[in-house]
Amino acid sequence: MWLHVRLSEVCLFLQAMFILACCFSDMESGPIATSGSVQPNGDRFKIEGRAIVPGVKTQDWISSARVTVEGEEYIGFLGTDGSFVVNDVPSGSYVVEVISPGYKFGAVRVDITSKGKMRARLVNFIKTSEVIRQPYPLQLRSSGPRTYLMKRETWGWTDFLMNPMVMMMVLPLLIIVLLPKVVNTNDPEMRKEMEQSMNMLNPNPELPDVSEFMTKLFSGSKSSSSKAIGGSKASGRPAVKRRWCQNITCTSGLRNYCNWSCHGNYNAIFKKSFFIRLYNCFLSRVFFPSSEIQVCK
């Protein structure tokens, strides 16, 4: 029972809403009826307003500008002070626009009742009955010059250097190259400290031994390098490569460029070729992101 009452209430409410809506739409459709059939001797009205381009002298833009009402149905011209009057407009609802090749202006919808009452509101083509009042006589302010042209993308060194990818590559390199020179890695205390910090960063001992590798690298085992060079001369480079860098593989993910696991002693050749490989690997990740490429085996 209660439900029934409730329902009928809802119905009533809906009905009321509907009637209201009808009223609104009626009010809206008022001007249309007159705009559809314009009597030659019917009342004619004028639309007044003023257009302003901030910071630009009127003489620089008014000669090429004009005011159009509903396309080109009625046309007005701009006065020397930017004001305009469009005469001889019958009642109806119109979109008024200031057209200037140089400057942007927003459009305004002006409703004129059959008695000559004017109302300006924002143009909304989707919700046509929505009313957001605008001042009348119209005050049209330009929102700035129109942008027709695109700037060429010029190529400069700064653009290139500021590219995030390049930054990602260059900065670590700089660190790797410069850090050993700044920090004296031969100092045992320093080495210990570094190891500790590395361990803190990388608490899992199972993970690739980056810290170990780094510290050993920084210690710069120059004594072993000459020996290794001699060895490489004897056995040929590919063999050395195969020994030192078993598999530098690229895996997905941006941060994790390359995983490596190399065993044994490090030598100068490795030190050089490693970075080239790392770089290649990076390039391949960046430019061929969908495929996993094994750079070296």
Added chain:
Amino acid sequence: MSKPTSLFVIFFSLFVMSEAVFEDQVGKFDWRQQYVGKTLFAHFDSHSQSSKKLFLATDKNIFASFNSRTGELFWRHVDKAGPEGTIDILLLHGQGDNSGRLLRSWDTNMGGLNWEAVLDTGSFQAACFVAMQDTVKHVAVLKKAAISLHYLTNGHQKWVENLPDSDTVQYQAVYSGGEEEVYVLGVVPNSHLTIIAYSLEDGEIIKQVTWSRTLCVVVGHGVLMCVDTATLALYVDTLVCNRLYIPVLVSSQPHPARSPISEFFLQLGPDHHVLLQLNADGYTIAPLRDFQPSDVFPPQLYVHAFLKKDDSVGYRVLVQTQDHALTFIQQPGRVVWTREEALADVVTMEMVDLPLTGTQAELEGEFGKKADGLFPMVLKRLSSQVILLQAWLAHLWKLFYEARKPHGQVKNEVTIETLSRDEFNLQKMMVMVTASGKLFGIDSKSGSILWKHYLENVQPNAVFKLIVQRTTAHFPHPPQCTLLIKDKDTGLASLHVFNPIFGRKSHIAPPALPRPILQSLLLPVIDQDYAKVLLLVDDQYKVTAFPSTKNVLQQLQEMASSIFFYLIRSDQGNLSGFRLRKDLSTERIWEVVLPTEVQKIVAVNGKRPNEHVHSQGRVMGDRSVLYKYLNPNLLAVVTESTDAHPERAFVGVFLVDGVTGRIIHEAVQRKARGPVHFVHSENWVVYEYWNTKSRRNEFSVLELFEGTELYNSTVFSSLDRPHLPQVLQQTYIFPSPITTMEATLTEKGITSRHLLVGLPSGAILSLPKMFLDPRRPEVVTEHSREENLIPYAPEMPIRTEWFINYNQTVARVKGIYTAPSGLESTCLVVAYGLDIYQTRVYPSKQFDVLKDDYDYVLISSVLFALFFATMISKRLAQVKLLNRAWR
């Protein structure tokens, strides 16, 4: 290490989306020419001798200011087209313009409006400035039954008076000589003349004089010339002319506060003018100079005579000839500039490929002929190579020679002799037909007029159709265009056959067409001279072929059963299809009647015959193919309801097969009215209409698909298509009215399509067809994303970056012509209306040619650097190896 990366950066930048015109491309491929139309009123700015302003009001309802030295526009105001915007008179005193019901005053320096006043209704007769003690303060406007006086400063009305006996007296002129009186001249035909003097202060009639005819000179009964001895005023009126030519007097009154200067022009004949002077005694007239303008057409003259410092009379003349050319002549008869104002009203146009040069033709000839043995072929090849080498050397020499000259002297003058096709066929000849009957040949690259031809005896209401019968591709035969000129009222037509490159009339005699022509169609059949055959259907449904040689008639007889055409009778709402019989008579095979009480046919449009469709279907997200319904015989018929009530108005679109008459689809847009603009191409129709309920413009797109299976994939036949196509439709809001619409066109149809939309603001919007795709989904799915479908949005965007003509607006765009170029990516566009604008568009970017900002320097420097780096490192490695070996 950075070098390869930089290469990659460049590589990527090639794929960066670029929609708009780049800053450095402004004016590189595009040009605009502004016109105003046929001059009705002209005034010289006579404030000072050095002033170079010239004011014109034209039949296109334009009020413009020109530079009289160069003929360039200072500014221009475009009023409403049609009778409502007609300018009745243009007066000049620092400012002033007068327009029918509206009286406007303009600032001539800035081109701004001073004021605008609404006049009472009534037909306009005359107007003049009224001065008092050397200062102009008022404007008098004479209407049919009233005279009103307005303040010049603000346009307010001072007084308005009814004219006495306005139903019998024709008031024709108003004059003020600097006193406090305004004189109105009225004529009672064949009886007497009335002059009424009004007081300036309150509009009271001071005196009213009625003169008998004897005091006025009537030449024949064409021109009425009256000399008012009291004010030294000279009245000239043309009543009815029945003689061939009537002498016309042209006087000039430099300042309204003073009397007209005593020197005046008497036009004795079409090409004969005499400068006369009224002597100081006021009775005798002495001839000063006798001169004849160069043009043969009866011109309209605007003379500005002025006293030079040495008290001799100088003059400047603006001559408006019948072919709408405007010529400015200075003192010694020197032509300062000429404007071809006929181009303000281009009716139709075509673009014709330029001919190959002699050497190019020679090379082409080598491939065209059949092989005549190995040895001659080799010889021919060698000789052509030699010719090429020669041409190249000549080119080099020319470059070298020009480089030595001072920079300013080098000019690339385009003349008709030097015209030749460029590498990518981007430069073409624009053949433009104007409403005045003047034909123009314009170079599409520079916009210079290369030839013009005035067709005399063209009726003002003629309809033109321009047909390219033979292109430049058939070398020894000259290209051939045919212009069909048809009188709109009688339907009688004539043909003008000409060479589109040189503008010369062809020696081929066109057939006589005694009966009104209903339809013309260009067949793909060619005669032995490679000219396409034009069929003309007269009102008895008899067919005339042009050219009608034996060969053509034989071919027509063979093909007759497969030649169909349609006729539209929009006044009867009748659309009918015909087939050609072997004896060149026709038989009606179908008829569609759209009752005229309900709706009227507004436009019928087939597809463009030179359109190519590259892909037969669209690959969908699930990898199946949706085949397009590509019916070459499809006609789009647009109708509008006769009932204009906003609730009942509708717009209908019918898709009819032109061969069978079958209605493929029918779409009715309720609560809509025209004007309907539409484009019919490939498998889609896009149309635009006005939604009367929501008061907005809407775009609707219809796309036709065969489905996922093609019925007969090898050949399309209208007679054998059992299944109706699937039709998809979507509608969008367009936030601006439009004036015209066209689709881009490319050589092979691979490039995606754009719609070129002319807006009333003068901008031409390049709207990607992608936005007008009825398959745009409301909910984005995996499949739609795969297909690159844009999610549906009700409102269509208008971005100023898509305006292909940036700030070079084209006033009153009437038509947009698109033509393919030799490059697949590039489409040539010409927009015409009041102005003419030519540009190139790249709907899918320039994928087949290096961009004009391609960085040759960087690429070559990187390459060289790499090359040297490898050289040096190789050397270093060698040295190192050697050292190591020594160790």
